[in-house]
Amino acid sequence: MPSPPATDTVHPPAPRTTVLRDPAFARLWSGTTASGLATWALPFILGLAVLDGSLTAAGLGLVLATRTVGFLAAVPVGGILADRCSRRAVVRWSGIAAALATPFLAVGLGGSTLLMAAAAAVVGAGQGACRPAFQALTAEVVDPPLRQQANAAMTFSVRVSTLVGPGLTALLSTVAGTGVLLLGTGLLWLVAALLPPPGAPRAVGVSVRAPFHVEFADGLREARRHPWFMAGLGALTAVIATGYSATGVLLPLVSRDHYGTEVVLAAALTAYTAGALAGAVLVARWRPRSQGWAALAGLACYGFAPLSLLFATDPVVVIAAYVLAGVGIELFNVPWFTAAQREVEPGKLARVSSLDFLFSYGLAPVGLALIAPAAQAFGIEAVLATCALLCFLAPALAALAPGARDFRTREMA
Structure with missing residues (x-):
């Protein structure tokens, strides 16, 4: 009996279970990692330049300072441009601008500090403009079920960069000069510019654009439409401006005065990064029922860092507190980015992300500048106690906002 004719059955592709096997995401991850390495390496290399005179x-x-000014000035502009046109194009031209300005840093080294400052402003502007574009591009490249994994992989690369970057740079400095x-x-900025994949096609045919300030205000209105986002942003800003500043300014003083060694400083910073790496691995898969509340609880864990410095405790307690702070910050960051990519209107995501970076990171230098005078005026213990209290209190208040329980926006009828 003849066999039935063969038929070609087309099966739909199986859904991906991990974002790490997606070639497009691999390109995006590599680009963001390159930009992160370039960003974190620059201050360390310039520090080596101070050491060699x-x-x-x-x-x-x-x-x-000029790099920070360039960053802050470019973040809102980059958000607007990334919502107007191709997110990949904004990443490309931002990275190219930073790459072209970098040689002038090397040229000015040992000669013109003003030339270096001008070049650093352009590098900072490239860094600032690409940040919201990268956030929005992630939402275009990665399917919604895998975005939390993707954001965890992104933040994991950032933490690895901060952990191995200084040591790798110091090792390279033994065979190459600072220039x-x-x-x-x-070269890293060129990789960041050219490697990311294209995102979703952008709308065409729009001939009239609103002025920049109008589009920025439109992004602000979109952010205000999500009460959980505004409350969470306020909590994040408070934690960074206080807890982060306590780490940056007061931890070295406590390490020297209370323990008589810089080993506690190095161990605490390493512990924080190790905790953040563990947190990124954990949150890649963990989905608590009340994810927003869990994320805000993680953010509040940063309060244990200044609290551990308040008393002359055993160094192990300080190290454990910084591990907990590192885990907690990633338990917040990853769901926070993922929720914004899910809840914010896609055409306004870059602008809303720019607000995130502008306020949370933009106010960090203010906290760094004020905390040392405050410590001189009121004492280190009073400042540490205030920082710890604000780190605990701000996320708790943010948890009361509508939608904060699971970072979801519920429209009123």
Whole structure:
């Protein structure tokens, strides 16, 4: 009996269970990792330049300050442009601008601090403009069920960069000068510019655009439409401006005065990064029922860092507190980014993300600038106690906002 004719059965592709096997995401992850390495390496390389005498401490402060100014000025502009046109194009031109400005840092080294400051402003602008574009591009490249994994992988790469970047840079400095290392960061910016994949096609045919300030205000209205986002952003800003500043300014003083060694400082910072790496791995898969509340509880864990410095406890307690703070910050960051990508209107996501970076990271230098005078005026113990209290209180208040329980926006009828 003849066999029935063969038929070609087309089966739909099985849904991906991990974002790590997606070639498009691999390109995006590699691009963001390159930008992260370039961002975190620059201050360390400039610090090496101070040590070898090719840059003064005052020059270092000026260069880093202009980079911060460029970052803050470009973040809202980058958010608007990334919502107007291709997110990939904004990433590309931002990275290219940073890459082209980097050689002028090397040229000015040992000669013109003003040239270095101007170049650093452009590098900072490239860094600031690409941040909201990367956030929005992730939402275009990655399917919704896998975005939490994707954001966890992104933040994991950032933490690895901060952990191995200084040591790797110091190792490279034994065979290459600081000028060559600066040029290396320019190559990293080129990778960040050229490697990310295209996102979703953008709308065409719009001939009239609103002025920049109108589109920025439109993004602000979109952010205010999500009460949980505004409350969470306020809590994040408070924690960074206080807990992060306590780590940056007061931890070195406590390490020196209470323990008589810088080992506690190095161990605490390493513990924080190790905790953040563990948190990123955990949150890639963990889905608590009340994810927003769990994320805010994680954010509140940063309060244990200044609290551990308040008393002359055993160094192990300080290290454990910083591990807990690191785990907690990623338990917040990853669901926070994922919720914004899910809840915010796609055409306004980059602008809302720019508000996130502008307020949370933009106010961090203010906290760093004020905490040392406050410690002199009121004492280190009073400042540490206030920082710890605000780190605990701000997320608790944010948890009361509508939609904060699961980071979801419920429209009123």
